[in-house]
Amino acid sequence: MASLISCPHCGARPKEEFTIKGAVLSRPAADAGHQAWTDYVYLRDNPRGTHREYWHHTSGCRRWLVVTRDTVSHEVGFCQDAAAAKLAEVRP
Amino acid sequence: MTSYRLATGGLVNRAAPLAFSFDSKPMAGLEGDTLASALLANGQMLVGRSFKYHRPRGILTAGASEPNALVTIGRRGRTEPNTRATVQELYEGLEARSQNRWPSLDFDVGALNGLLSPFLGAGFYYKTFMWPAPLWEKLYEPFIRRAAGLGKATHEADPDSYEKSWAHCDLLVVGAGPAGLAAALTAGRAGARVILVDEGSMPGGSLLFDTAMIDGMTASDFAREASAELQSMPNVRLMTRTTAFGWYDGNVFGAVERVQKHACDPASHLPVERLWRIVAKQALLATGAEERPLVFGGNDRPGVMMASAMRAYLNRYGVAPGKATAIFTSNDSGYRLARDLEAAGIEVTAIVDSRPTAPPGYRGRPRVIANAVVCQTKGNKSVSAIEVLHDGRSETIAVDALAMAGGFSPIIHLACHRGSKPFWSEENAAFLAPQDLKDLRIAGAAAATVGIAACIQEGSAQAAAILSELGISCRPAALPNVEAEEESRPAKPLWSIPGIKGKAFVDFQNDVHLKDIGLAVREGYGHVELAKRYTTSGMATDQGKLSNVNAIGLLAEARGVSPAEVGTTTFRPFYTPVSFGALTGAHSGYHFQPVRKSPLHDWAAKNGAIFVETGLWYRSAWFPRGGEKTWRESVDREVVNVRQNVGLCDVSTLGKIEIFGADAAEFLNRVYCNAFLKLPVGKARYGLMLREDGFIYDDGTTSRLGEGHFFMSTTTAYAAGVMNHLEFCAQALWPELDVRLASATDQWAQMAIAGPKARLVLEKIVDDDISSAAFPFLAAKEVSLCGGKLHARLFRISFSGELAYELAVPAGYAESIADILMDAGAEHGLQPYGTEALGVLRIEKGHVTHSEINGTVIPDDLGFGKMVSATKADFIGKVMLEREGLKAADRLRLVGVRPLDPTASFKTGSHILEKNAAATLENDQGYVTSSAFSPHIGCTIGLALVKRGPERLGEEVVVWNGLKSEYAPAILCDPIFVDPTNERLHV
Numbered sequence A: 001m002a003s004l005i006s007c008p009h010c011g012a013r014p015k016e017e018f019t020i021k022g023a024v025l026s027r028p029a030a031d032a033g034h035q036a037w038t039d040y041v042y043l044r045d046n047p048r049g050t051h052r053e054y055w056h057h058t059s060g061c062r063r064w065l066v067v068t069r070d071t072v073s074h075e076v077g078f079c080q081d082a083a084a085a086k087l088a089e090v091r092p
Numbered sequence B: 001m002t003s004y005r006l007a008t009g010g011l012v013n014r015a016a017p018l019a020f021s022f023d024s025k026p027m028a029g030l031e032g033d034t035l036a037s038a039l040l041a042n043g044q045m046l047v048g049r050s051f052k053y054h055r056p057r058g059i060l061t062a063g064a065s066e067p068n069a070l071v072t073i074g075r076r077g078r079t080e081p082n083t084r085a086t087v088q089e090l091y092e093g094l095e096a097r098s099q100n101r102w103p104s105l106d107f108d109v110g111a112l113n114g115l116l117s118p119f120l121g122a123g124f125y126y127k128t129f130m131w132p133a134p135l136w137e138k139l140y141e142p143f144i145r146r147a148a149g150l151g152k153a154t155h156e157a158d159p160d161s162y163e164k165s166w167a168h169c170d171l172l173v174v175g176a177g178p179a180g181l182a183a184a185l186t187a188g189r190a191g192a193r194v195i196l197v198d199e200g201s202m203p204g205g206s207l208l209f210d211t212a213m214i215d216g217m218t219a220s221d222f223a224r225e226a227s228a229e230l231q232s233m234p235n236v237r238l239m240t241r242t243t244a245f246g247w248y249d250g251n252v253f254g255a256v257e258r259v260q261k262h263a264c265d266p267a268s269h270l271p272v273e274r275l276w277r278i279v280a281k282q283a284l285l286a287t288g289a290e291e292r293p294l295v296f297g298g299n300d301r302p303g304v305m306m307a308s309a310m311r312a313y314l315n316r317y318g319v320a321p322g323k324a325t326a327i328f329t330s331n332d333s334g335y336r337l338a339r340d341l342e343a344a345g346i347e348v349t350a351i352v353d354s355r356p357t358a359p360p361g362y363r364g365r366p367r368v369i370a371n372a373v374v375c376q377t378k379g380n381k382s383v384s385a386i387e388v389l390h391d392g393r394s395e396t397i398a399v400d401a402l403a404m405a406g407g408f409s410p411i412i413h414l415a416c417h418r419g420s421k422p423f424w425s426e427e428n429a430a431f432l433a434p435q436d437l438k439d440l441r442i443a444g445a446a447a448a449t450v451g452i453a454a455c456i457q458e459g460s461a462q463a464a465a466i467l468s469e470l471g472i473s474c475r476p477a478a479l480p481n482v483e484a485e486e487e488s489r490p491a492k493p494l495w496s497i498p499g500i501k502g503k504a505f506v507d508f509q510n511d512v513h514l515k516d517i518g519l520a521v522r523e524g525y526g527h528v529e530l531a532k533r534y535t536t537s538g539m540a541t542d543q544g545k546l547s548n549v550n551a552i553g554l555l556a557e558a559r560g561v562s563p564a565e566v567g568t569t570t571f572r573p574f575y576t577p578v579s580f581g582a583l584t585g586a587h588s589g590y591h592f593q594p595v596r597k598s599p600l601h602d603w604a605a606k607n608g609a610i611f612v613e614t615g616l617w618y619r620s621a622w623f624p625r626g627g628e629k630t631w632r633e634s635v636d637r638e639v640v641n642v643r644q645n646v647g648l649c650d651v652s653t654l655g656k657i658e659i660f661g662a663d664a665a666e667f668l669n670r671v672y673c674n675a676f677l678k679l680p681v682g683k684a685r686y687g688l689m690l691r692e693d694g695f696i697y698d699d700g701t702t703s704r705l706g707e708g709h710f711f712m713s714t715t716t717a718y719a720a721g722v723m724n725h726l727e728f729c730a731q732a733l734w735p736e737l738d739v740r741l742a743s744a745t746d747q748w749a750q751m752a753i754a755g756p757k758a759r760l761v762l763e764k765i766v767d768d769d770i771s772s773a774a775f776p777f778l779a780a781k782e783v784s785l786c787g788g789k790l791h792a793r794l795f796r797i798s799f800s801g802e803l804a805y806e807l808a809v810p811a812g813y814a815e816s817i818a819d820i821l822m823d824a825g826a827e828h829g830l831q832p833y834g835t836e837a838l839g840v841l842r843i844e845k846g847h848v849t850h851s852e853i854n855g856t857v858i859p860d861d862l863g864f865g866k867m868v869s870a871t872k873a874d875f876i877g878k879v880m881l882e883r884e885g886l887k888a889a890d891r892l893r894l895v896g897v898r899p900l901d902p903t904a905s906f907k908t909g910s911h912i913l914e915k916n917a918a919a920t921l922e923n924d925q926g927y928v929t930s931s932a933f934s935p936h937i938g939c940t941i942g943l944a945l946v947k948r949g950p951e952r953l954g955e956e957v958v959v960w961n962g963l964k965s966e967y968a969p970a971i972l973c974d975p976i977f978v979d980p981t982n983e984r985l986h987v
């Protein structure tokens, strides 16, 4: 019924303010081939344990976040701005 | 009727009598009573009939776990079925009615079910009534539903209001008994933010009926002093009549506060219930323990009661259980009751102790029968005698009340709500809460701690430990001095009792008796989760608070294993039932969802608009004029007026998004399938947005107002979705792009001015040159209005196919500008038009909406194939759009359709068949996506998605409405019915 998500911008906020998109996947390049694209668009894992998901703080700062959630315990371990996560991935 | 109220004692206010009624019988109680204590005081033992067998039932407990004493209270819209009489506070004028009886409580026809009981055992749903199958729905189920039931909900609207609230604290303490009060005092004195909740009307828990002396005060006085101190602390919130019903992720607790459930006429400015979400850094459960029944024949007969409940009625409410009481106990608890009864001068006929000997310290006068069991009770609608087995013989003893004490089960529900399982403690003969819970501790009887002194000590110590974890220092306070009777130590549980006669109930509310448990094991349903579902034990509104542990013990015995091996079923919120009203909060009726009104709403209203709800929006649908009898007359007039003169339509609900940044053009180039990079400043362009799977997501026009500034419009329905999508693209996919987005839907009012005379009207208020040369089709720019009084945005775009403009003005000026336009346009025949006319105009022009963009179409299906950029390196949907299936020749594609007979019509959703083809799935050629009567064409016209549609123009087909078996011969045609060469756009 109720739980709290720690938005890196807004602090602890009720989960009702967020919209969940799903797994964090890397968007393939346009020339990556149909298999890569089919996987990206349609194929999803259903992991037991840690899961990285895109959450949108729709009723808050309107930032997209990468939330690491444990599908067993519901523990939200890490919550990072999606842009920061993507930029960190691009320039390591 | 005999009064069972004692002359003195208890916490009831003898100076404040309250009149109430039970089954229309007038009765009197006292302030401080529950409905149950008042019924008992009036000698009303029989209060209901049981669920399945319609057995007479009385009051079993004095609290939240009550399975039997469920009544319907209140009147009309305030009718509340299944109210536990044991927690409902008495108020003046309370009307209570018994349930599940017909025609009356005393004479109930349904009691015949008792005679049918051989057919109503565990699993009877699955066996007795399964064959022949057709009879199930018609005969068996209705019969069972009528016969087995609880109270009935009212069909009238609830007149009361409810609300929801959040609260935050360092420490939440659940339960204000000895452990909870001590914990709250310790933490409160140390300055921590404390919330203490208790389901009762006054704090104290078991202290309210205990005979101990604490620091020289009675236990209830001690509770009163402690709560007074807590109430004086600004950092402590003490909430009574508040049940914490669930423990959720993030250490959030759900609680419901019954603000006015004890009031006859609730004050209208306050809610009757308030749903709380309490965010606690740390929490302490001090929820106490539940006494377990014993499972012997007729243990459900009115007059049989839990020993601790009997103490509560005696000591807190001053109500005697009967004139001659027996006590059946498996542990020391029964002896505490015996002492209290003796002290109150009530005869204790016998103490039947299943153990070999009475406790060594016991010096009471009543007869103790050790090594004995009660095998059955006798009586009609209340107990009149018990049969005791001892020393190899049977003895019948006349009594009018029987207490039972089967040991205590800690109340650990909340601790198990997040997936952890309780464990069986042989030493405590109880299931204990799972260990090492995060940010949740347990104290007092809920942790199987025995005795007031130990509970106070533990509550205080746990609070101190929590404070130190939170970094709040606290000085250890002196513990109060407790003089109490010796406390009941846990004893070996007594699961199955030898020599039982008659039905021995395990789950009282669901009428599950001992034999059902044995049957479940014999038939292979011995696993605790299976046994629960097979027997329905623990599945009623009380969720087995009294019955579950006994069921587990009996299952364990039947299987020859320990209760540890059987384990428990899953604990889930809610701990006790929560009303729909509380869960709904303020979101009912008019407040069910927000209402969005366009900034032109009042303008439309004063022009006589009929509104239609689209999502949260109220949109003006048409504007009837005098003499028009049907909506069609109004809509036809509005359409014709736009085609001949000029009309004004509120299009403010379209989504509007401001897009800024050096990379804004590149960003749009990636989110639209068509090109945007080279869109000149001052121009608008129609854009198609795809999903990543290649299908069209949304459409709209986007204008370039500056080198790095675009203004996007979306459809009304997808405004929020497109904004979320763009933010995802900008932040998660391409954060390297310099682009910023802001929703401006509510900031701008937008009106379409459409028709051949549109320019004549606008010229009167727009200061800039808007001649076709200066401001051609698809021009977009900021303009000034009314001699520089206001800056606005003007777009030369057209949904109707006529010369048309959309004028955006700051929302606050919407009504003034619309008024000025209406005045300016009067001489040119300007009339407002609504969304219905808008729809007709766009169908006539072959423009698509989400009726066509229905999630199954790609650009080429709608004739937009050439728009899709072949040169862009990437855009959303590019790769998947290339899939083989999306290039298939027989895809459904957009065409127009009109009936061969102009007087015929068809409806949206109808299917297209080849001429003379049967209406089968195989013959389906497509379907009508939009249809309307076109005043321009003079008949019904439609847009349709048809296999190879554009190749079949001129083909005669049949439009088939399968819902009404209507067939309309029709012809496929170009979807653009008006001005196919677009001459009108450019005038």
Ligand SMILES: [Zn+2]
Residues within 6 Å of the ligand: A007, A008, A009, A010, A011, A057, A060, A061, A062, A063
């Ligand atoms: Zn945020």
